[in-house]
Amino acid sequence: MKELIRKDVDITAMTTFGIPVKARYFAEYSSLAELQAIMRTPEYQQNEALHIGGGSNLLFVNNFDGIVLHSRIKGIKEYRKNDDTIYIIAGAGEKWSDLVDYCVGRGYAGMENMAGIPGEAGASAIQNVGAYGVEAKDVIFSVECYDRLSHRVVRFTNDECKFAYRDSIFKHEARGRYFVLRVSYRLTPSPIASTLEYGPLRSLGDTLGHRPTLREVRDEVIRLRDSKLPDPSVIGSAGSFFKNPVMPRRYFEKTVAPLWPEEIPHYDLPGDMVKVPAGWLIEHAGLKGKRIGGAEVYPKQCLVIANTGNASAASVTGLCDLIRKTVHSRFRILLHPEVNFIDTSVHIEVLGSGTSRGVPEPACPCDVCTSSDPKDKRLRASVLVRTHGLNILIDASPDLRTQLIRSQITDIDATLITHQHYDHVGGLDDLRAFCLDKDMPLYASAAVAADLRKRLDYAFRPHPYPGVPVFDVHEIGDHTFYIDGLAVTPIAVKHASLPILGFRIGRFAYITDAKTIEESELEKLTGLDVLIVNALRFEPHFSHFDVQEALALIERVKPRQAWLTHICHDMGRHEDVAPRLPENVHLAYDGLKILIP
Numbered sequence: 254m255k256e257l258i259r260k261d262v263d264i265t266a267m268t269t270f271g272i273p274v275k276a277r278y279f280a281e282y283s284s285l286a287e288l289q290a291i292m293r294t295p296e297y298q299q300n301e302a303l304h305i306g307g308g309s310n311l312l313f314v315n316n317f318d319g320i321v322l323h324s325r326i327k328g329i330k331e332y333r334k335n336d337d338t339i340y341i342i343a344g345a346g347e348k349w350s351d352l353v354d355y356c357v358g359r360g361y362a363g364m365e366n367m368a369g370i371p372g373e374a375g376a377s378a379i380q381n382v383g384a385y386g387v388e389a390k391d392v393i394f395s396v397e398c399y400d401r402l403s404h405r406v407v408r409f410t411n412d413e414c415k416f417a418y419r420d421s422i423f424k425h426e427a428r429g430r431y432f433v434l435r436v437s438y439r440l441t442p443s444p445i446a447s448t449l450e451y452g453p454l455r456s457l458g459d460t461l462g463h464r465p466t467l468r469e470v471r472d473e474v475i476r477l478r479d480s481k482l483p484d485p486s487v488i489g490s491a492g493s494f495f496k497n498p499v500m501p502r503r504y505f506e507k508t509v510a511p512l513w514p515e516e517i518p519h520y521d522l523p524g525d526m527v528k529v530p531a532g533w534l535i536e537h538a539g540l541k542g543k544r545i546g547g548a549e550v551y552p553k554q555c556l557v558i559a560n561t562g563n564a565s566a567a568s569v570t571g572l573c574d575l576i577r578k579t580v581h582s583r584f585r586i587l588l589h590p591e592v593n594f595i596d597t598s599v600h601i602e603v604l605g606s607g608t609s610r611g612v613p614e615p616a617c618p619c620d621v622c623t624s625s626d627p628k629d630k631r632l633r634a635s636v637l638v639r640t641h642g643l644n645i646l647i648d649a650s651p652d653l654r655t656q657l658i659r660s661q662i663t664d665i666d667a668t669l670i671t672h673q674h675y676d677h678v679g680g681l682d683d684l685r686a687f688c689l690d691k692d693m694p695l696y697a698s699a700a701v702a703a704d705l706r707k708r709l710d711y712a713f714r715p716h717p718y719p720g721v722p723v724f725d726v727h728e729i730g731d732h733t734f735y736i737d738g739l740a741v742t743p744i745a746v747k748h749a750s751l752p753i754l755g756f757r758i759g760r761f762a763y764i765t766d767a768k769t770i771e772e773s774e775l776e777k778l779t780g781l782d783v784l785i786v787n788a789l790r791f792e793p794h795f796s797h798f799d800v801q802e803a804l805a806l807i808e809r810v811k812p813r814q815a816w817l818t819h820i821c822h823d824m825g826r827h828e829d830v831a832p833r834l835p836e837n838v839h840l841a842y843d844g845l846k847i848l849i850p
């Protein structure tokens with residue numbers, strides 16, 4: 254079975270972007286037995302695993318240091334229930350466009366609007382692919398998966414998949430846990446297409462002089478796609494690079510609409526929400542044809558970033574950042590990528606490294622508080638973590654506004670809260686800037702969440718004052734949870750007698766305000782590249798680690814590098830303390846940037 258796995262494989266051709274990328278291991282399987290055989294190997298068990306489909310929605314930001322899996326489970330079976338219903342069961346490795354053509358060819362209605370979408374059947378369920386007014390969720394009946402935790406084959410009904418626009422449970426809480434084996438679709442035997450509401454298809458019947466057949470819709474969709482979207486076999490891309498942004502109607506009408514002299518195209522959605530075409534925004538922000546290196550805003554459809562031949566992942570991410578910044582400053586809308594960024598590197602920025610009073614302390618004449626060294630200026634503790642295309646804030650210090658402006662932070666995807674003390678949550682109101690067109694996801698323990706609902710009661714009222722921050726609170730326990738597929742592991746520590754949380758993201762962990770940590774939690778801190786941990790000062794303190802206690806923890810869990818944070822003026826001046834620390838231990842300071850490649 255060993256030959257199922259290959260080492261150091263160039264997987265460029267497995268992606269539609271065509272940007273050179275290698276995987277340390279690559280494995281393909283054609284049956285459940287082969288998948289199970291792969292899962293028994295050390296290559297699988299000792300490495301991060303990524304399952305890909307047709308690679309049509311992926312951007313590898315760097316080479317993948319793990320095992321990439323791909324299903325070659327094939328086969329299309331059909332079961333006719335009655336005259337109105339036909340069930341089609343497709344192997345996850347079936348090409349999506351072949352599956353659509355199969356159904357159109359046999360007169361099964363439901364998929365014809367989704368003709369020509371690149372990718373495979375398995376991914377149709379994960380991504381809820383869609384086009385021209387129809388989404389995969391409209392035809393998916395159930396999804397058969399292999400559960401990596403229970404090692405059993407399980408079935409998700411359509412409802413259980415929690416489908417939404419380009420979204421499903423497999424991109425959130427179930428991400429990475431299941432491998433899709435087969436997808437079953439429920440279609441209607443009919444020669445006539447059913448969904449013709451979407452703009453360009455609306456006039457098709459008039460042009461033809463009759464209600465269009467499945468094949469006529471299929472052919473028209475392919476023609477439309479060919480006229481706008483690059484053919485992946487000629488020009489690399491990942492289809493739509495961004496999602497079409499959805500926002501409250503009030504925000505669209507008051508803030509966005511006045512920014513353009515004519516009407517901005519938009520579609521009404523339930524719940525008083527409005528969807529705006531991202532391609533229009535990009536084009537009208539003046540970015541049509543804009544290039545960075547070999548990456549280009551595709552002129553025929555600005556929603557696409559095209560690889561003109563020699564694009565690197567850096568040029569694509571650079572263009573993505575430029576598009577987001579330009580559209581935001583022109584239309585006050587922040588676009589979010591639809592493409593999955595595969596980026597295991599972690600960028601950390603220390604926004605504040607000070608204890609609750611900060612350094613300098615107001616009115617304190619000591620030589621630390623009066624030092625002119627910028628490394629002795631310490632705002633209240635907080636960090637920003639960037640990985641897998643997400644910006645995650647840990648704690649919202651009362652200095653957050655200053656920190657956001659100083660570090661030019663324009664986007665926060667989620668906020669994690671360690672505990673409810675004022676110096677860690679006092680700046681939550683400053684997150685208003687990121688709650689204009691969406692709610693801010695906030696992750697905290699149940700106790701902290703309850704505290705925040707009281708502290709920020711005005712933000713949680715049924716009819717809040719317009720403009721207050723809008724939080725989407727997720728209560729978390731001690732177990733790993735997922736933010737858009739990013740695994741975050743809470744680490745339970747105690748701040749005197751108060752149970753609080755640290756967080757691990759990949760090979761980085763952040764612990765602040767700890768005084769004790771249970772032996773059982775230490776396991777979560779093994780194999781770290783970077784640990785940031787609190788150390789108040791050299792003298793002991795009843796609720797915070799002193800330097801000796803922090804160094805003892807570092808010695809136990811042995812990260813490659815450690816940085817001390819949540820520091821008070823009693824610690825002494827940066828330049829005096831730094832030489833006294835072990836070689837791999839440093840004093841954090843405001844503005845410090847750390848990269849885990």
Ligand code: EPU
Pocket residue numbers: 383384385386481482491492493494495496497518530531532533534536552553554555556591
């Ligand atoms: N528009 C512009 N300039 C552009 C692109 C679009 O002004 O450069 C305008 C169009 O004129 C139109 C509106 O924006 O008024 C919408 O454009 P279009 O109908 O092409 O659809 P889209 O919203 O840009 C979505 C999907 C596509 C799907 C099409 C057709 C997303 C993110 N994209 O694009 O899906 O093919 O609708 O249904 O929802 C994909 O997911 O990879 C994909 C290609």
